[in-house]
């Protein structure tokens with residue numbers, strides 16, 4: 001992916017990206033690394049992470065770190081944040097991308113599937129958000145006499161919602177509930193993290209060409225493309241560009257608590 005910001009925009013910064021093994025998370029991590037960030041790639045499978053690490057290293061100035069972790073596991077997330085801090089000394093940003101779907105209409109939806117979808121999106125986003133605060137940003141705030149941080153460091157959280165949070169989607173009672181929760185969590189986190197001078201935002205993508213869409217038949221994909229105003233299904237790079245923009249304090253320094261709609265006009269808020 002071509003650079004969208006100035007060269008070295010994130011030089012000297014550490015960014016954790018969950019779900020970095022494939023799809024949007026992989027594109028996000030690549031884009032942040034291309035702009036100079038030390039990225040920490042988090043996903044379930046170490047083998048896939050190592051492949052991503054090798055690919056991203058080709059365009060990065062700093063070799064990515066990898067941490068195999070299940071975002072629903074409190075212990076895994078604690079360790080992932082601790083190892084990022086141990087390796088780099090600071091975490092500037094977290095992009096909570098990891099996600100799953102288990103589509104079925106309500107009458108046929110198993111409770112286990114419902115809980116699994118909620119856990120990856122809601123628990124995973126909460127745990128990474130809490131851990132970066134608990135292990136790092138809150139101690140900095142306390143050391144600063146409980147005064148807002150004034151060290152000028154870039155700090156951000158970016159969460160992943162979906163257009164379906166506001167528009168609803170058949171078969172996705174769990175997924176849409178989780179994404180709606182993520183939008184609310186983004187606002188609460190923005191309020192709580194103001195003292196850390198961290199900006200907290202979310203993006204709500206429309207359909208994106210990733211393995212998550214693989215289950216949708218070609219006719220369905222074409223229908224999705226037609227229902228946008230842009231006329232096409234997005235590529236992961238469209239989302240990655242928006243993440244770079246939100247992560248960059250020079251561009252988005254006055255943006256916090258927002259959910260950015262990146263849906264090609266499929267839904268107009």
Ligand SMILES: NC(=O)c1ccc[n+]([C@@H]2O[C@H](COP(=O)([O-])OP(=O)(O)OC[C@H]3O[C@@H](n4cnc5c(N)ncnc54)[C@H](O)[C@@H]3O)[C@@H](O)[C@H]2O)c1
Pocket residue numbers: 018019020021022023024025042043044045069070071072096097098099100120160161162163204205206207208209210211212213
């Ligand atoms: N693709 C779309 O059309 C679309 C649309 C709107 C929103 N989104 C959101 O964008 C994000 C990325 O989606 P994608 O399309 O790239 O999906 P994807 O399925 O291609 O990739 C998701 C990644 O998350 C990882 N993951 C899943 N569960 C995990 C867990 N418990 N712990 C750690 N990692 C885990 C997977 O291994 C995978 O690498 C998700 O939050 C999704 O809800 C996607």
